[in-house]
Amino acid sequence: MHKAPRGTFDILPQEHVYWKYVEEKAASLCQLYGYQPLSTPIFEDAEIFTKAVAGGTDIVDKEMYIFEDKSGQELALRAEGTAPVCRAYLEHGLFNLPQPVKLYYIGPAFRYERPQSGRYRQHHQFGFEALGEADPALDAEVIEMARHFFCSLGLSQFLIQLNSIGCKLCRPGYLEVLKQHYSDYTDRLCPDCKVRLVKNPLRLLDCKKPTCHEIARTAPKITDYLCRECQLHFQSVQEYLEVMHITFQLNPGLVRGLDYYTRTVFEVEPQENGGQSTLGGGGRYDDLIEELGGKPTPAVGFAAGLERIILNLKKQKVDIPALPKPDVFIAYLKGEAKTEAMKLASELRKAGIAVIMATGDKSLRAQMRQAGSLDIACALILGEEEVSKRNVMLRDMRSGEQKTIPLAEIAAFLKQLRI
RNA sequence: GUGAGCGUAGCCCAGUGGUUAAGGCGCCAGGUUGUGGCCCUGGAGAUCGUGGGUUCAAAUCCCACCGUUCACCCCA
Secondary structure (H helix, E strand, O other): OOOOOOOOOOOOHHHHHHHHHHHHHHHHHHHHHOOEEOOOOOEEEHHHHHHHHOOOOHHHHOOOOEEEOOOOOEEEEOOOOHHHHHHHHHHOOHHHOOOOEEEEEEEEEEOOOOOEOOEOOEEEEEEEEEEOOOOHHHHHHHHHHHHHHHHHHOOOOEEEEEEEOOOOOOHHHHHHHHHHHHHOOHHHOOHHHHHHHHHOHHHHHHOOOHHHHHHHHOOOOHHHOOOHHHHHHHHHHHHHHHHOOOOOEEOOOOOOOOOOOEEEEEEEEEOOOOOOOOOEEEEEOOOHHHHOOOOOOOEEEEEEEHHHHHHHHHHOOOOOOOOOOOOEEEEEOHHHHHHHHHHHHHHHHHOOOOEEEOOOOOOHHHHHHHHHHOOOOEEEEEOHHHHHOOEEEEEEOOOOOEEEEEHHHHHHHHHHHOO
């Protein structure tokens, strides 16, 4: 027996209510903020990701699904959403439009890692990106939009954490100071942090091990080492957020996993969290588009994980609207009634009425049981008697009331019922 | 990649060495020669994750593998 591959899953009909709910909220949010949909391929030249995300991060080093196609092209399954958006922005000359260009996407992303709660090899991200504008007002708008998104979903228990990680001018200086601080403690660091010290020093700051955490707590803060421009930018992001009454928590230890971030970084966390809890995160990435071969182009964006959102919708018991049910169920008896029933089903559907037609020549009892378990509001029954008089029996499945209606009038009658 | 827990019908699960592996949900049929929900009766559905070992005897004990869950790393 085959199973869905490790870290992937099927979304069964009863789960789809959640997906539809989240996707619709996402689309209407984007409409509200002037973001337009963009779909990119599910695989890209591997370089799109290796250049964007950069080595030294696990995503590139060990989590990418890389393969060669028959021509020897090195391709990778989409590892994250931002880089492909930037690629499309460059490829289609969207930099010629009035800036910023505001785009959003919903789609799968792939990472080869061990699955656990809220983490999958194929997961789904909703993200939006504003490209071509450096104004800190846009950073604040993106954060406000992220908050708006979670609120509109009915998720109330979350926290926004904010930090600035500077730019390529001021960050290197800070990293030196940071390494300096850690050089006094190298022997006390956990094995992971010893690696981080060399490979990705910023990550030292959010190690959860008690001894490392203590060293991180006393470490110099990046926000004290920002250059003048980064400082002003960060300050005004915060001012705009305050004006919009967005509550946030400054977290000098907040570092995003992807290397392309500059200046503003933020994360949205549920209040009570287990392991893989981050609902979404984002920030500014002013150097990425240049890195991908474009002119220097500032940009800012956000991405959220749909699986984690749905996990929290369930945890917080948010009411989700049910998928619409078919309007009528058609049951039939014996030979001639069946042909008549097929004709009727076809006609009703042409009239826009959603029909489930019984099949399999089961007993009327079985057919009614099926109508009941499908929770359909009314059933149409066609037997010899009805057919010979050109009638159909209409049964209201809630009340159990029945009436006979001429076949010629049933479509109009049902339409009128639904108003 | 590391660590821990768990694998018995589609789903939830009882069974911890001894007959044909029990129950609930769901499914199918009947009780109603043309009527669902409640009730009653019957039925189908399980190589007890896989392989090896211990034993007169293994779902049960041991080992390995696989799968899965959770956590670490990392991230959405």
